[in-house]
Amino acid sequence: MDTDVLIVGAGPTGLTLGIDLARRGVAALVVERADGLFPGSRGKGLQPRTMEVFDDLGVLDAVLAAGGTYPVGMIWQDGRRLGEHRMFDADEAEGAPAQGAGAPYTGPWMVPQWRTQEILRARLEELGGRIVFGREVVGAEQDAQGVTLRCADGSGLRARYAVAADGGRSALRRALGVGMTGETVDPKPTLVADVRISGLDRDNWHIFPPRGEDGGFLALCPLAGTEDFQLTAQFPEDTVVDVSADAVREVVAARSHLAAEDVTEVRWASEFRPRAALADRFRAGRVFLAGDAAHIHSPAGGQGLNTSVQDAYNLGWKLGAVLAGDAPEALLDTYEEERRPVAAGVLGLSTRVHRGEVRRGTATTGQLGLGYRESSLAAETRTTPGPVRAGDRAPDAVVDGVRLFDTFRGPHWTLLAPHRPAGLPEHVRQAPAPASYGTGLFLVRPDGYVGWTGDTGEGLAEYLAGCGAARTP
Structure with missing residues (x-):
């Protein structure tokens, strides 16, 4: 065997799993198709339960130092401030940890996803874990002893188990023939970008309601711990969204009182259409699905990255016990048993938040109440x-x-x-x-x-x- 566990994907899911296995002395290798870590802020909200996980994994101090609480929303119209808009229930507004309570982290903590991944990578490497970039997995073959992953460059990687943590378009999931069942949450495409802007304060999450022919909103959220803003802008259905720097500047100028040149830098931009989907299985033989490879969320409510981290946290100790010979192989079946129902419930919650049917709050989106009472391990x-x-x-x-x-x-x-x-x-x-x-x-x-x-x-x-x-x- 090349290693005990091959983890495909160096996002939050794969890095978290790598850390958990490394601290257990499990030989694991993280392989990533890209040449580096994901560069965008996309999953910027860490929920209270994820903060508890990061405490256990030894990265909480770095996460706290890198981020901050969410600002209060500010509604704009025609260049004037109309008033504040609370983005979260009052119990989430503070966000700072209070040591000693039953739930020490009381609200979401904002850290851009790229920074969270840098912190996780540093911890993984501190524990002796390894990441190989520029290695694209395109297929998998299994036998009674292990799994062989085939790479686009013709090479092969061999392990006792593998984990597909390679995102919503997971090549490994498709190679395994595992389907996904889901729905389009919103047919309107959304632009998300990390930008630097002059002439706009960083004390508020700035919201510009729809105006003009395109009928889309604009939101500019200052990203804690950085000089950047995260831009989100929605467009009419069937729009082909231009993610070029010039187009991003034009959106800001068209939907706010700011000028195009006020956007001094576009650091990253992407387009997506919110959807919700759940993999039909979370396990196929010796390969496990985790994170976006197993469940795709609307970003509303900040559930996707957090659910993904907890997939890895659930799977890590089980793989460690089985690989050490201390537990029967059947223990690994409880990963799907426990995590798939949780993911299904969280997907429904994300969709309801997106549609305005449920408001964000610790009791709903903090993930502290999720558990496994129906599990065979309970x-x-x-x-x-x-x-x-x-x-x-x-x-x-x-x-x-x-x-x-x-x-x-x-x-x-x-x-x-x-x-x-x-x-x-x-x-x-x-x-x-x-x-x-x-x-x-x-x-x-x-x-x-x-x-x-x-x-x-x-x-x-x-x-x-x-x-x-x-x-x-």
Whole structure:
């Protein structure tokens, strides 16, 4: 084998998975068709649950330093400010972390996608992970021992498992013959670009309602941590959108009080038509689909990148356990079992937000309430379940002066119990359970979800053995 895991795509999904595998000592290689990382700001909003994931992966400080909170919207008309427009519910307006609470990150944190990827890449390489650029995967062949990926240059790559994290137009997904089912969310094309503008303050997200014959809006959002604005502009159906620098300048001049020359630089531009689609399967033999290769979202509500990161976070510990020989291969089936229903639900939410049927808010778009209660890995054995149940995200808390998220941080399991039971494997950490969880014992998975609960330790050893946690990784 060339490596244990081949990850196709160096976007947020592939980089997150690479980090999680690297910290587990799994040999993995990330291959990327392009010659470098994606250059645009597209997925700029990191939701509270993703901030928790990044805390665990060791990149949170860099993410906080690179970004900022979202500005308040400002409506313009004919060169005059009409008034503020709140883009998010009040509970998301602050955005800054408050340590010690059950949900320490209370709103979205803005970081341009290109910067998030730079941070993830640096962490991956710090852990000894590798990325190969300029390698386009065009096919795959599988056998009982592994998978061989065929590349456009005629070369081949061999691994025990592979992950398609190569975006919505995934070549690897198509090579596997996995279909996608979906719908067009909005037939009107949208231009998105990263620009630099003079004569416009950075205190607001500037919104210019439709005017003129083309009937499209313009929004200019200052990108935290940069000198750039993210431009979005919608066009009538069937418009062929010009993404050239001159055309971007013309859009700004036509839809705002700004002149074309006020756009001093166009750093990146693209066009898309919002759609929602879900892969028919998230696994095909030894190949797994993750991120946009598995689900395509409208950007409304900032769900796509965040759902993708959590795909990788779910899959990483499972691949690690199976590759180490600590868990049965069937554990990998729970990736699709858990993540596909979540992705389907989030796709529906993104579409409703796009159509104005649901408002952005921590309770709706923060992803803190997503869980796996129906999963075969959720073992709720208590006589009387409490507020936190098997399959739920394990909330943060401070118990006896110790923060739970500090205890969870790392690629291990954690048992929340009054005392350390006899026979608990040494690598499984133990801490007291907070009163906010309810009564009982709680076994927290490496991805921060409660896997098992019990009134006593009966059944705990058997559960650990089935999930690959009975032996030291």
